[in-house]
Amino acid sequence: MSLHPMCGVFVLLSICLISFTTPCYGGNILVFPVDGSHWINMKVLVEELHARGHNITVVRSSNSWYIAEKSPLYTSFTVCRTDDHFFSNHFLQMEREGASALTFLKLTKDFISMVSEGHFLWCEAISEIFDDPNRVKSLIDAQYDLVLTDPAVSAGVVLAKYLKLPLVLNVRWIPSGEGHFAVAPSPLSYIPVPGSGLTDKMDFMQRIKNLFFHSIIVLQQKFVVGPHYNALCDKYIEGGCDVFSLLQEADIWLFRSDFVFDFPRPTMPNIVYIGGFQCKPAQPLPADLEQFVQSAGEHGVIIMTLGTLVNALPAEVAEEIASVFAKMPQKVIWRHKGERPSTLGNNTLIVDWMPQKDLLGHPQTKVFVAHGGTNGVQEAIYHGVPVLGIPLFFDQYDNLLRLQERGAGKIILLADVNSQTFEQALKEVLHQESYRQNIERLSRLHRDQPIAPMDRAVFWVEYVMRHKGAPHLCTEAYKMPWYSYYCVDVMVFLLSAAAVLLLSTLAIFRFLCCSRKRKTKDKQH
């Protein structure tokens, strides 16, 4: 087979991009994002929709970390929200302490109360809108075409129901775990539950573990998160509603994943995979950074960042890591906010912020030391850079596990990090050729799509506008009671029928036998 690399998929992709970036519709979109790293994703989509000529309103909280009140991209709709203690660095210290059962229980308890508080405060904030006739009127008068929301916080889902608008989700997580679990059949035998640290190949004990983690999530939804939203539904939605059902009825799920990144699993017709939609070809680096990167020569560069939530690594960890970096022939760019480690080498540049995408796309970059947030992992795949992962919390271990399973990355737990283990792991990812080969294979697969993920995302948002929803892509399954869905009623009926048939046959048989015996007896007498 002769291959012409310049034609085929890349030509197609670029042509599709041209046609997609022509603004065509002037729709009105109400965006309800989640703050933090989730906003980074949503903002990329907002930028693209804005470029396509849509008018966008973004609901933000008065104490937002990242979502600016004023922006050329959108009009903001600010809601008053009490400060929560959404994230505190004590999680990090606990991770460092290691994996004792006590730590795990404490982590789980703290995590659950943190989650509960976050959802409760958002439900409270939304109540305030619903209680203010002027604000409600302004939302209705704006004549939005749809609500676009990240359902990790599901208040936007209730808002869409309240305003009777089509609903598009920009999603990976829902309050009760991974999004798929709400809509697609998810056999626990080969679909690992988030947080379980399992892959799609599970032995008997691992399947028991998976079931255990699934139970935690179900209970969390039922008793911790669900009640906040259901109270909101009961108060403001006519006839009441269940937030889980509202999620299931969403028109389109723009799912921030794909099957180069995640394990294959059953899916649904209204799930559109947009994993890596935020990835773009690298732009040139600022001159000073380019000079630093080039000064590494043939050894190349290592980059390290632990995401947006981490203010500072525990000091002793930072010291250990710095001492390893100091020994390497590579140059290192490290996004680090804590105290300057005393063991820092001359080859290491500490920065407050780095142009991560552009560095990942730079041919000099050899390894990415990362916490394993979805964005970073997707960018590493897109640019084909092997990852040494130090997972901290949430889905980070699971994300990195997906790379490790494909031989494209390696995980080292924060509890295990010391100069020896870190050096060994770093050198392994740097020098073992298979890591680069595997991540480059993933990169090729990820880039080989009939249309780019961002174009797919924009297409389906506009599709929902054009057709005022997409109910024809939602199954009937969600409307059935569980015993009908699982055919329990049919099974009970058939088993009962079989039992009645069997017993009747036995009874008739016995009756016939007895009467014959009686006759024989009578004759004998």
Next chain:
Amino acid sequence: MSLHPMCGVFVLLSICLISFTTPCYGGNILVFPVDGSHWINMKVLVEELHARGHNITVVRSSNSWYIAEKSPLYTSFTVCRTDDHFFSNHFLQMEREGASALTFLKLTKDFISMVSEGHFLWCEAISEIFDDPNRVKSLIDAQYDLVLTDPAVSAGVVLAKYLKLPLVLNVRWIPSGEGHFAVAPSPLSYIPVPGSGLTDKMDFMQRIKNLFFHSIIVLQQKFVVGPHYNALCDKYIEGGCDVFSLLQEADIWLFRSDFVFDFPRPTMPNIVYIGGFQCKPAQPLPADLEQFVQSAGEHGVIIMTLGTLVNALPAEVAEEIASVFAKMPQKVIWRHKGERPSTLGNNTLIVDWMPQKDLLGHPQTKVFVAHGGTNGVQEAIYHGVPVLGIPLFFDQYDNLLRLQERGAGKIILLADVNSQTFEQALKEVLHQESYRQNIERLSRLHRDQPIAPMDRAVFWVEYVMRHKGAPHLCTEAYKMPWYSYYCVDVMVFLLSAAAVLLLSTLAIFRFLCCSRKRKTKDKQH
């Protein structure tokens, strides 16, 4: 929202088409098609792949109905195959006789033996290739990149395994029924089994019926069809194999359906929907036909065809239909091969063959009277023409039911056709505006896709070439024993553990109670 109809999706579609029709790869593809209407589909794809510069070899039987030995599109690879009695018109007569239980049983029996014979003869034909070292060598020497096959006859699937080649399916049916059932979870509570005549909204009794039809299909696979292929596997594939597993391992399923046509259901990452991929904009009609069509004036035209398998409708049915057509103010074009009905009107043109696509795309066409083959139904959706369906066999009733459920078509059973019922049904579809509105809505939805179905099909065939398969899109599920897949082992373990725990607690409790009682007794004594 302001809408500019000339931009967006249509611009995109046409641009994608341009980029896709540029020949880019010179791959070698071994095609194993199924004859009859299935070949019509496969041929369209073969044409497109040929236009893209691929070399194609088509396996055909020596007694093929449609697949020519010589073609500018492909090299043929002819295998000797005994004549079967694959189809006989007695099915049609039985359909006409109506839906008695006896007819149903006779139909099912005849159908099953016909199916068994068809598969057996193909397995025999493939054996002959495997037994001939020269033919095997020629297949190996050709260095094919992949096998493209329609697994309704699964001999091509075994051939791919034998040649150790990646496998792409152009599929709707597998020997054991609808393709999805082999790979995606298919809850019987909302997924109607083919032949059941059910929709995705089932009541209790309908779910029992669905389970019954499912059982028939499972038994048919296990005892009628499966054994032929498994014998082939055991003889020629090292270590043996099961044809069902081979299907599950296919790299890509190009699925001839979509969710405008079919009810939404769970699906898998390697299933690519190409429903309607054969549809193209209408070409101008031949001058005489165009003149006939225009002569209908404002009343428009009715077109009727009952597919490729039907030589002749029962004469009395043809008479009844012709008498109704004669009364209509419309002009009628009727593809009819039987005796010329005596009641035929001047407005009715009987033809041996018609340019169906071009007629369906003609603005004068008002109603399509059809048997409900997948191709015809997809074309009716594409061109937005309401359908009056007379289903005859196979999936035709189910196909038409999908239109009827959306209010875009009406079914009349062959057993019920007489001049009165046919006239009433025809007038309803002609004059009730909702039929046209609904089929036009389906047409809009079908045409609104990020890339055209044919481009998607070609993309994924070439994808499999570029990456030498797509195993990363196949789940682990297929490798598990059923008791692990359904977590039966985990459940049995957990229930046993719970039982042991309960019994031990009871035993301890009883022991403690007894010993206390004994003590009290002792004291009393």
